Amino acid sequence: RVTPSHTGHPVYRRYKHFDWLYNRLLHKFTVISVPHLPEKQATGRFDEDFIEKRKRRLVLWMNHMTSHPVLSQYEGFEHFLMCTEDKQWKLCKRRAEKDEMVGAHFMLTLQVPTEHQDLQDVEERVDNFKSFARKMDDGVMQLTNVASELVRKHLGGFRKEF
Secondary structure (H helix, E strand, C coil): CECCCCCCCCECCCHHHHHHHHHHHHHHCCCCCCCCCCCCCCCCCCCHHHHHHHHHHHHHHHHHHHHCCCHHHCHHHHHHHHCCCHHHHHHHHHHHHCCCCCHHHHHHHCCCCCCCCCHHHHHHHHHHHHHHHHHHHHHHHHHHHHHHHHHHHHHHHHHHHC
């Protein structure tokens, strides 16, 4: 059960609905890192403890998604939160799946500010983004190196055993 704070009306969603939303977000926003959903466990999925843990993780996932400035504004996300009837759900689902504004076309949805922008402020924001991008690139490179090293170590151990 998901209850949007702006409507106060609960909607009931199964894991497959969350999975659908997650896949729509990945498809539409290829340039945004969408957090993974909690695992869908194949065995023991009806175990009460597992279901409760997954519910808590889905709540955390939803809290993160609703606070995201771009993802939370996506029409499919709003549909996920507010659609209460099956017929309406299917209609909006089909519309979201036919959306042509995906991938690089996402940039066409960005709007140029109508008011004058201070050049110094804009340059500062661009410099901050460049700095962030460099740090992110360095972090990803370090993570890749650590992962490669772990793979190398684990493969080395297995080779000795065979």
